[in-house]
Amino acid sequence: MAATSKSDYVVGVDLGGTKILAGVFDGATRCVSRSKMTTKAERGAAGVIGRIVRCVQDAVDECDLTLKQVKAVGIGSPGSVDSEAGRVVFAGNLGWNNIPLRKELERRLGLPVVIENDCNICIIGVHQEEFAAKPRNMVGLFVGTGIGGGLILNGKLFSGAAGMAGELGHMVIDVNGPKCTCGNRGCVEALSSRTAIFRRIQDEVKRGDKTILTEMLGDALEGLRSGDLRKALKRGDKMVTNVIEDAAHYIGVAVGNLVNIFNPELVVVGGGVMEQMAEAMMPIITETAMEGAFNGTTRGLRILPSKLGDDAGITGAAVLARRLSK
Amino acid sequence: MAATSKSDYVVGVDLGGTKILAGVFDGATRCVSRSKMTTKAERGAAGVIGRIVRCVQDAVDECDLTLKQVKAVGIGSPGSVDSEAGRVVFAGNLGWNNIPLRKELERRLGLPVVIENDCNICIIGVHQEEFAAKPRNMVGLFVGTGIGGGLILNGKLFSGAAGMAGELGHMVIDVNGPKCTCGNRGCVEALSSRTAIFRRIQDEVKRGDKTILTEMLGDALEGLRSGDLRKALKRGDKMVTNVIEDAAHYIGVAVGNLVNIFNPELVVVGGGVMEQMAEAMMPIITETAMEGAFNGTTRGLRILPSKLGDDAGITGAAVLARRLSK
Numbered sequence: 282m283a284a285t286s287k288s289d290y291v292v293g294v295d296l297g298g299t300k301i302l303a304g305v306f307d308g309a310t311r312c313v314s315r316s317k318m319t320t321k322a323e324r325g326a327a328g329v330i331g332r333i334v335r336c337v338q339d340a341v342d343e344c345d346l347t348l349k350q351v352k353a354v355g356i357g358s359p360g361s362v363d364s365e366a367g368r369v370v371f372a373g374n375l376g377w378n379n380i381p382l383r384k385e386l387e388r389r390l391g392l393p394v395v396i397e398n399d400c401n402i403c404i405i406g407v408h409q410e411e412f413a414a415k416p417r418n419m420v421g422l423f424v425g426t427g428i429g430g431g432l433i434l435n436g437k438l439f440s441g442a443a444g445m446a447g448e449l450g451h452m453v454i455d456v457n458g459p460k461c462t463c464g465n466r467g468c469v470e471a472l473s474s475r476t477a478i479f480r481r482i483q484d485e486v487k488r489g490d491k492t493i494l495t496e497m498l499g500d501a502l503e504g505l506r507s508g509d510l511r512k513a514l515k516r517g518d519k520m521v522t523n524v525i526e527d528a529a530h531y532i533g534v535a536v537g538n539l540v541n542i543f544n545p546e547l548v549v550v551g552g553g554v555m556e557q558m559a560e561a562m563m564p565i566i567t568e569t570a571m572e573g574a575f576n577g578t579t580r581g582l583r584i585l586p587s588k589l590g591d592d593a594g595i596t597g598a599a600v601l602a603r604r605l606s607k
Numbered sequence: 608m609a610a611t612s613k614s615d616y617v618v619g620v621d622l623g624g625t626k627i628l629a630g631v632f633d634g635a636t637r638c639v640s641r642s643k644m645t646t647k648a649e650r651g652a653a654g655v656i657g658r659i660v661r662c663v664q665d666a667v668d669e670c671d672l673t674l675k676q677v678k679a680v681g682i683g684s685p686g687s688v689d690s691e692a693g694r695v696v697f698a699g700n701l702g703w704n705n706i707p708l709r710k711e712l713e714r715r716l717g718l719p720v721v722i723e724n725d726c727n728i729c730i731i732g733v734h735q736e737e738f739a740a741k742p743r744n745m746v747g748l749f750v751g752t753g754i755g756g757g758l759i760l761n762g763k764l765f766s767g768a769a770g771m772a773g774e775l776g777h778m779v780i781d782v783n784g785p786k787c788t789c790g791n792r793g794c795v796e797a798l799s800s801r802t803a804i805f806r807r808i809q810d811e812v813k814r815g816d817k818t819i820l821t822e823m824l825g826d827a828l829e830g831l832r833s834g835d836l837r838k839a840l841k842r843g844d845k846m847v848t849n850v851i852e853d854a855a856h857y858i859g860v861a862v863g864n865l866v867n868i869f870n871p872e873l874v875v876v877g878g879g880v881m882e883q884m885a886e887a888m889m890p891i892i893t894e895t896a897m898e899g900a901f902n903g904t905t906r907g908l909r910i911l912p913s914k915l916g917d918d919a920g921i922t923g924a925a926v927l928a929r930r931l932s933k
Contacts, residue, residue: 360903361902361903370903371902371903373902417768418767418768418772430868434760434761434765435760435761435765439760439761440870441744441869441870441871441904442743442744442870442871442872442907442908443870443903443904443906443907444870445870445901445903445904446744446868446869446870447868447870448867448868448870448901448904449867449868451864451867451899451901452778452864452867452868453780453860453863453864453899454779454780454781454782455780455781455782455783456780456781456784456793456857456860457781457783458782463901463902464898465863465898465899467782531782534779534782537779537791538777538778538779541774541775541777541778542756542772542773542774542775542778542868543767543772544766544767544768544769544770544771544772544773544774545767545768546768572790572791573777573779573791575771575774575777575789576687576697576699576789577686577687577696577697577769577771578767578769578771578774580769581768581769582768
């Protein structure tokens with residue numbers, strides 16, 4: 282354990298549609314323990330909140346602390362979050378509508394809680410801990426089950442009129458493209474998220490295209506994960522390579538758009554898909570974005586993968602909890 | 608003439624690829640006179656700067672003032688503008704590279720000059736004069752020969768790391784769409800600018816499609832202007848109606864993207880094309896954008912045409928000149 286005061290800890294929580302991650306962070310924002318739990322969204326908001334509480338307790342217990350030694354808890358939730366009111370206004374993948382998440386957690390944990398959108402905590406984590414809060418204008422694209430985004434503008438989180446800014450995954454880049462869960466066609470999420478990549482691979486297998494994934498997992502590709510794609514890439518699998526290169530190309534188009542819109546110093550591409558496949562995807566993303574970017578916007582521009590991976594969320598949530606406790 | 612002090616005037620200039628507009632504004636930012644001149648970009652930077660000076664002198668003379676009674680001049684230039692250094696870094700449609708516009712104008716006019724990107728002066732004009740500087744987060748899309756954009760975020764002009772933010776016309780929304788002058792495919796500019804609309808009409812005429820425009824202007828559609836399209840719309844011309852509705856649909860997709868990205872209170876759609884055809888286009892733009900916008904971003908959202916039209920640029924340039932003179 283880190284040599285910080287016994288009561289200088291905060292907890293960061295990343296609430297997702299399928300899993301809950303909690304991490305205990307010391308005074309230097311180092312993660313000293315973590316825990317993970319399935320979300321079980323089907324049990325409803327009360328059930329999920331109970332699991333968040335247990336996940337926090339587990340992480341705190343794991344590093345031999347008690348809740349009394351924790352100063353504050355930060356949590357990122359999917360969907361539309363009203364941080365000031367402490368409410369999750371709407372979260373489709375949880376089936377939540379207007380859930381008073383902060384109040385419920387504060388009551389059950391006996392600690393101050395701050396809530397924020399899940400992509401916003403990721404960009405805060407990456408900005409603060411991976412880049413020492415230096416970039417003044419930075420855009421984050423997080424590629425996982427869906428694609429989310431976060432914006433640091435003029436050195437601060439930009440969240441728009443109602444805390445909903447940064448839905449970068451629902452930028453339409455192919456107006457005649459595949460249908461997205463949001464109802465639009467050709468959102469970058471519908472083209473390059475893990476879900477989109479898996480669906481395209483499954484479609485191509487059904488059409489009879491060959492891939493070593495079927496040798497690894499059977500024709501139904503049961504239990505397919507990003508890590509399997511990485512293995513297939515390493516073994517030179519042609520179909521998977523094509524699909525991943527296309528997905529990277531579309532992310533590159535989206536990044537090019539974002540560069541033209543924001544003229545940022547830094548674009549960070551993170552999330553689980555990138556954690557597994559940054560090596561194959563980043564060169565294509567960067568080349569496509571640089572081609573798409575307008576004359577004058579690329580001087581000094583950096584386009585980088587995030588190294589925080591899945592820890593970006595809990596780290597950013599801990600940063601917010603720390604700010605709250607000061 | 609307005610009842611302000613004889614020396615409380617500023618001049619706003621909008622430098623475009625085809626024309627220069629200059630307006631004299633009184634202490635209440637009312638336009639008291641204006642002048643217009645062709646740009647003649649083919650004469651090179653020195654020639655164009657000479658014409659800007661004459662255009663300013665004409666506007667000042669028109670309202671019986673002299674340059675000595677003017678406090679400052681603001682000017683918007685196309686392309687990449689470094690306001691701090693007072694230079695136009697790059698302007699493709701003028702053929703300019705690194706032109707010290709501010710220094711040259713200050714020398715020749717004997718007045719302090721402020722320069723800014725042409726779309727940025729438009730958004731400043733619209734924000735300050737049309738909406739009394741009230742919207743905290745506002746996005747402007749200006750549809751003319753090309754499509755430009757401007758961003759007011761947290762109450763201020765957002766111009767990014769190198770003053771290049773807001774190139775909203777070069778957002779790709781149809782990755783397999785028509786080629787844009789910038790090299791990309793399917794930028795909204797390549798789909799919905801006046802240039803794109805005219806090209807599509809000309810293509811359809813060549814293919815033998817019928818339109819009353821050929822009755823009005825001949826088969827070559829010589830001298831086609833936005834005003835002609837408005838007339839054709841009013842007369843129920845089917846081909847023009849289709850083209851304009853498609854263009855409006857694409858603008859709506861772009862506005863939907865911008866709503867998802869920025870979660871603004873207000874999106875303003877301005878420029879010459881809108882000035883002529885807002886009535887036909889705005890309902891489609893708004894409907895498409897609202898459909899594309901993510902759950903939670905549309906509460907309280909307004910999508911409006913700008914009433915300033917072609918005066919947005921000179922008005923915003925005058926606002927900047929006023930700030931400089933204070």
